[in-house]
Amino acid sequence: xxxxxxTPKFRVLKxxxxxxxxxxxxxxxxxxxxxxQDPGMGLRLIHYSVGEGTTAKxxxxxxxxxxxxxxxxxxxGLESAAPSQTSVYFCASSYVGRTADYVGFEQYFGPGTRLTxx
Amino acid sequence: xxDVEQSLFLSVREGDSSVINCTYTDSSSTYLYWYKQEPGAGxxxxxxxxxxxxxxxxxxxxxxxxxxxxxLSLRIADTQTGDSAIYFCAEAMDSSYKLIFGSGxxxxxxx
Numbered sequence: 001x002x003x004x005x006x007t008p009k010f011r012v013l014k015x016x017x018x019x020x021x022x023x024x025x026x027x028x029x030x031x032x033x034x035x036x037q038d039p040g041m042g043l044r045l046i047h048y049s050v051g052e053g054t055t056a057k058x059x060x061x062x063x064x065x066x067x068x069x070x071x072x073x074x075x076x077g078l079e080s081a082a083p084s085q086t087s088v089y090f091c092a093s094s095y096v097g098r099t100a101d102y103v104g105f106e107q108y109f110g111p112g113t114r115l116t117x118x
Numbered sequence: 119x120x121d122v123e124q125s126l127f128l129s130v131r132e133g134d135s136s137v138i139n140c141t142y143t144d145s146s147s148t149y150l151y152w153y154k155q156e157p158g159a160g161x162x163x164x165x166x167x168x169x170x171x172x173x174x175x176x177x178x179x180x181x182x183x184x185x186x187x188x189x190l191s192l193r194i195a196d197t198q199t200g201d202s203a204i205y206f207c208a209e210a211m212d213s214s215y216k217l218i219f220g221s222g223x224x225x226x227x228x229x
Contacts, residue, residue, distance in 0.1 A: 031215050042221040105215040109160030
């Protein structure tokens with residue numbers, strides 16, 4: 001299993017350019033997430049999906065769009081990049097984990113995409 | 119509201135114990151998690167604790183939960199240089215697949 005993969009690993013954009021970040025998971029997880037990580041601010045949820053064909057807004061959705069056409073893929077789009085979108089972007093996926101004493105949503109993270117917008 | 123707070127930095131000597139603290143505000147949280155992020159990598163789940171537990175031990179890791187004070191701590195025994203990383207606590211509300219992360223504590227282990 002490759003787990004959660006993200007492409008590209010690095011990207012530099014000019015203000016106003018567009019791009020799509022791809023996240024793929026091979027664990028058959030229902031739930032997928034996009035976060036951004038900025039210094040001193042932890043991870044903030046951009047958008048998430050609870051299943052194929054569904055998406056929902058997270059904490060900081062403005063300036064981003066997402067699509068989940070296939071269960072294993074979750075795409076994050078920037079239509080018109082701004083310097084404020086310079087960040088490290090992480091994708092994650094999760095499942096409903098059930099054991100005798102646990103029902104939870106362990107999230108598995110990709111390695112991240114470092115995006116710089118100049 | 120939902121808010122998770124952590125101190126930003128901790129430095130310890132190799133072999134000592136490390137204690138990383140976290141406070142959260144949502145009393146309805148059912149699970150609390152500790153994640154580790156090594157340089158240039160994504161987050162990896164270290165351990166979790168259910169809200170009706172006070173303590174959980176997993177090898178060198180001990181998680182303590184004070185639900186009254188909404189305080190969570192992660193103790194790493196015999197800290198090694200390989201433990202140097204950023205540690206995030208996160209809370210999940212009841213039936214929620216969304217996590218609220220703290221800002222992370224950077225642990226530096228000195229030889």
